[in-house]
Amino acid sequence: MGEYLGEFMGTMVLVVLGTGLSASANLKNAYAKGVDWLYISFGWGLAVMFGVYVAGSFGAEGHLNPAVTLSFVAFNLFAKTKVLGYLIAQFLGAFLGAVVIAIHYYPHFKMTKTEEEGNIVGIFSTGPKVPGKKGWNFVSEMIATFFFIYILLNLGQFTEGLKPLIVGMIITGIGLALGSTTGYALNPARDFSPRLAYAILPIPNKGDAHMEYAWVPILGPIVGAFLACLVHVLF
Template sequence: MSPFIAEITGTTILIVLGDGVVANVILSKTKGFNGGLISITVGWAMAVFVGVYVAAAASGAHLNPAVTIALAYAGKFDWSLVPQYIAAQMIGAMLGSLLVWLAYKQHFDETEDGDTKLGVFCTAPAKRNRMHNFLTELIGTFVFMFAVLSITKSSSSLGSLDALPVALVVLAIGLSLGGPTGYAINPARDLGPRIMHFLLPINNKRDSDWGYSWIPVVAPITGALLAAVVYNIVM
């Protein structure tokens, strides 16, 4: 499997399982309806575990543009490969969210609230304040990237044995920092599905909240870069 295909595959699995658990918890008349935050955070952690495990050997399992950019900045990844990795991550995120929509099509139709439908695809703040929302996403991604750098140490990529510790980091971030914004901590994870929400023929959907969309893209990249700078200084 080529690194490009591996990133598409890993990110697709990440979003199928991650957005899938959100759909199961918040859409009407599912078996998991009202499962709560714990179900979502555990589901996302397992999504990261499976996605990383599948892609690790072939691509290093970045699955996240913020990770790819921060590793390149830290000198652990070739800048010339950054565009194709980000393209693969976006394709995988869009494909994964399409599959979730297909799997839950009847429940999207049963759900009346447009905000709930959008929430399956992408994040939104519990309280809307651009400065605080940006800061929350920055902090969450800083913690995530600092942990990834500590786990990989001198390597430029994640191995299959790193899948579990990375998943546990995501679980911890979700439980501790997920309340204000939904912890995107991954530009592709948020933007790819948001684009699919805009494109798909979802009944009675609302707008795709483009006014907020830049925060879960720019803040994670900023947080990841800051983590790379601090890691190089203190470690």
């Protein structure tokens, strides 16, 4: 149970810090409103790093990501008996993290009246910079996740020592290089659970959750992760 609690807590930390910086960048009267892409990419790198550290402290693998868990188990890099527990922990942790941010920024959501002002699902989940190109958006998510997972596989046990810091740097690098097309979900739990929270929670003045797009940041990362594991095993 310690491992599952670690995945739950680590994913919650990841989403609290990640969606928190997105709320700070978008909501009215937040000090960081209007910051640039470097802020976003660097902040998400820190969010993942601290999430991995927390998960590792419980003895978990620090996946925090169903794409990692599913691809690793498919290529015998992770125990099949733990898959369901990891997945449940990741999705629940991400959902609770989104709830925390909805509460923390509640007054700012009340002040931010419209999507044009910044009260958008993008605070909680990803979306394409160029709408109406879901096929290409899928390809972008697949490519970004491929390189993330392929680099990750070459770190070995990535909860040890300073390796979580390297994981965070990978996230920042991927964001800067490949993330500005779709917002680089890389992680189905990090995207879907907060998107669902935005859809069902009584957040004031909220916009559309864009559930029609949700399959892209779910399947794109999974396919990209599987391809990375395949290349890793073959070569």
